[in-house]
Amino acid sequence: MGLLENMQNEPVSRLALREPVTASPDTPLRDAIRRMRDGHLGCVIAVDDRHVPLGMFTESMLTQLLAREPSALDEPLGNHLSDRWPQVKMTDRIADVLGALQRENVPFLCVVDAEGRVAGLAGQKGLMKYVAEHFPQQVMVQRIGGTPYQHQREGA
């Protein structure tokens, strides 16, 4: 099957999901940022005591906050959650992830299990890896990095 068919048929669980960084909404924003750093992740998901997501704080929101009000880093995470944090179920199709990322223009999607609890994080990188896996002969062999082309081929 081609990429399109696979995206329409395969579930979100087939993606390389990231282990999400979660925190209580009472967590000081500074601590949440430290957890994002430690987890090498660009967002933190605020959850209740059943691990149900309440909202998301992303690195782009952090940039906005620093530019506007740097002192707000001392406030609780719950004061700065996004009111737009799309989520998908583990059983949704990968095509739904692609659609949501494009429609919402967000880098991350919260993935929830059947009980609505946080189960993972889907993002642009995971989607790119999924596409790359389909075309290893094209994607995995590319010259990347700072090796410039030769302007004139030797001997030519």
Next chain:
Amino acid sequence: MSDDSPRDTAADDFQDPLENYEPKSYTDPVERALAEETVEAIQHQPFETISPDTTVSDAVRKLSGLHIACLLVEADGKLVGVFSDRDVLDKVALEYDTVKDRPVREVMTTQPVYVYVTDPAAAALSVMAVSGHRHVPILDLDDRLVGIASPQRVTAFLQRHLGAA
């Protein structure tokens, strides 16, 4: 000149090494696009640049004001680094009072992974999928900046070709 001159004989003997070459055929339109279209086919403009001497606070304000995730740092017409939301998270946020008046060169990501505008579109995807960088500067063959590929732009490129399936 006679018909059996050495020059004509050599021409007659010439066998084109590519005469049996058959161009690769693709069944998947996305694979064809990744292989045969160049990075230029991915939307790569507009893009924003700053000088390495820009203060960190000005760079943060520019990212915020333009609602973008990455600035290209350019000196003398050459790419010298990138400054992104991830740099803000990793090197600026918790140290803001200390670093806000410092030049962005001290906190930017140096030696960014880039692609050339003539590279296959697959190269931009490769940087994101294999190297893990979300924003890929694009240079021309004179090493001048001509754009940036973002995940949204690559996703839009993929979706355009998925729709052609």
